[in-house]
Amino acid sequence: MPKxxxxxxxxxxxxxxxxxxxxxxxxxxxxxHKSAWQLTVATILSAQCTDVRxxxxxxxxxxxxxxxxxxxxxxxxxxxxLIRTTGFFRNKAKSIQGAGxxxxxxxxGKVPQTMPELLRIPGVARKTANVVLGTWFKIAxxxxxxxxxxxxxxxxxxxxxxxxxxxxxxLMRIIPQSKWIDLSHQLISHGRQVCIARKPRCADCPLEPLxxxxxxxxxxx
Numbered sequence: 176m177p178k179x180x181x182x183x184x185x186x187x188x189x190x191x192x193x194x195x196x197x198x199x200x201x202x203x204x205x206x207x208h209k210s211a212w213q214l215t216v217a218t219i220l221s222a223q224c225t226d227v228r229x230x231x232x233x234x235x236x237x238x239x240x241x242x243x244x245x246x247x248x249x250x251x252x253x254x255x256x257l258i259r260t261t262g263f264f265r266n267k268a269k270s271i272q273g274a275g276x277x278x279x280x281x282x283x284g285k286v287p288q289t290m291p292e293l294l295r296i297p298g299v300a301r302k303t304a305n306v307v308l309g310t311w312f313k314i315a316x317x318x319x320x321x322x323x324x325x326x327x328x329x330x331x332x333x334x335x336x337x338x339x340x341x342x343x344x345x346l347m348r349i350i351p352q353s354k355w356i357d358l359s360h361q362l363i364s365h366g367r368q369v370c371i372a373r374k375p376r377c378a379d380c381p382l383e384p385l386x387x388x389x390x391x392x393x394x395x396x
Contacts, residue, residue, distance in 0.1 A: 182332035183349045187385060191331060192354055194381050195361040202360035204310040207233060211286035211311045212243055212278070216271050218306045219298040224261045232258055243284055246275030270298025290316050302339060309356035318346050319359035323366025330370065330388035 180187065205226040208214035213233065220229045236257045240246040246254075254268035261267060274296045278286060286307060287293055293304035301317060308314040318324070320339040324346075328334045334345035350358055369376045377383050377393040384396060 185349075188333070188349050191333075191382060191385060192350070192358065194385075195358065195365065198381050199361040199364045202357065202364040204306065204360060205363075206230065206306075208311075211307060213237055214311050215274060215278075215286055215296070215299065215303065215307050216246070218303040219270050219274065220258055220261045220267055222267070223263060228261055232261055240275075243275040243278040246271055247273075247279050249275075267298070273297030274299065286311075288312050288314060301343065305343075305359070309359070313356065315352050315355040318343050318350065318355045319363075320346070321359075321363060322372070323370075324359055324362045326372060327362050327366055327370050330375075330390075331382065331386055332388075 204214070206214060206217040206221060207230045208217055216236070217229050217233050220232065236254075239253075239257065240249050249272060251265075251268050251272060254272060255264050258264050258267055258271075277296050278284060281295070282292065287296075288308065290301075290304050290308065293299050293307060294301070299307075302319055302321060305317045305319045308316045309319065320328075320343045325337075325339060325342050328342055328346060329337075333349065334342045336342045336345055346358075347355070365382075366372075369380050370382075375388075375390065375392055377386070377391045380386070383391075383393070
């Protein structure tokens with residue numbers, strides 16, 4: 176990238192978006208779910224845990240407690256046992272029990288479709304709310320910023336920020352809203368497959384010519 180061109184130049188950003196679209200045209204949320212409720216619970220459980228692990232846990236959880244009302248009536252020891260392997264299981268059990276209660280009592284058993292309402296649900300912060308809005312409801316209210324998105328956005332110099340909220344704000348400023356939902360799925364796929372945290376596979380990366388990250392393992396320029 177020439178020194179005099181801003182990393183957030185619209186043309187560079189468009190090239191990054193086009194490359195990701197060509198490389199990961201079918202990228203979707205990796206959490207298995209059949210409803211907005213299941214996706215909400217799965218996303219809460221995914222904190223500090225792999226999606227693969229969550230997908231192993233949720234079938235038995237949803238079979239035992241299939242609705243928000245059933246989840247709200249569950250005992251914490253029952254929930255803790257079912258989700259133990261996801262880590263932080265005591266806090267997560269309280270969150271999903273509380274989520275079931277709020278959705279049942281305040282939202283008539285249906286997961287709401289607005290950011291302010293979603294943020295009233297225990298265990299739901301902006302990342303979870305963005306996952307639910309974008310993946311299930313197809314509403315682009317923000318950009319999901321997980322560890323992969325944060326790392327790659329910084330490596331590509333699309334932001335200098337270090338917190339998810341500020342990284343999201345920077346990305347929303349330079350990425351067209353129509354791309355917000357797909358972008359997060361594509362960056363997460365890229366982070367898992369190529370732009371790995373400890374040893375990025377730069378030689379295999381389609382974005383390598385656009386990247387000047389200091390921890391690159393290979394460079395063609």
